[in-house]
Amino acid sequence: LLQAMSLGPMTGMLVIFVFLLIIGIFMEAIPAMFILIPVLMPPVQxxxxxxxxxxxxxxxxxxxxxxxxxxxxxxxxxxxxxxxxVEDVIRGSLAPMAVLTLAIFALVLFPVLTLGPIRLLGMY
Incomplete structure (x- = not known):
């Protein structure tokens, strides 16, 4: 479906971000990674x-x-x-969740934030 949509890399990452967020709400992270990474890797590449x-x-x-x-x-x-x-914990976690969401958006929009330090150290 991702390949058929003929999206650019940034738009594709935004679509994947929304999809993974929805999956992450209802499923544990580790099983979701085991299931989704092999499925999403070919379209991502x-x-x-x-x-x-x-x-x-x-x-x-x-x-x-x-x-x-x-x-x-x-x-x-x-x-x-x-x-x-649980309601009190949710109220207390809204601000950190907003910060994490903004950080992920920044990583999606600016890939150099993830790849820059690795390349700077000569590891990739």
Whole structure:
């Protein structure tokens, strides 16, 4: 479907970001990675997106899904550990979730943020 849409790399990453966020809300991160990375890698490479950039965005997006209501597994765990209501934990986590969302958007829009440090160190 991604290849049929004939998207550019940036638009493709935005579509993948939204898709992964929705999946991350309802599914644990590790199983989602095991299932989705092999499925998404060929279209990602066909779009000309760097695999390392894609994987970093994937991990961060699925992590964001872990703290996003309504399922947000980490929200329930934090509420249990802190002996608080889930609603209070959600209210307290909105600002960090917004910051993480903006950080992921920045990584999607500016791939040099993920690849620059690696290239600067001569590791890629």
């Amino acid at each position: 066909a779009l000309g997106i760097d695999p390392i950039h894609f994987l970093i965005v994937t991990v961060m997006t699925l992590t964001l899904g872990l703290v996003t209501p309504p399922v947000g597994v980490c929200l329930f765990a934090a509420a249990q550990v802190a002996n608080m209501k």
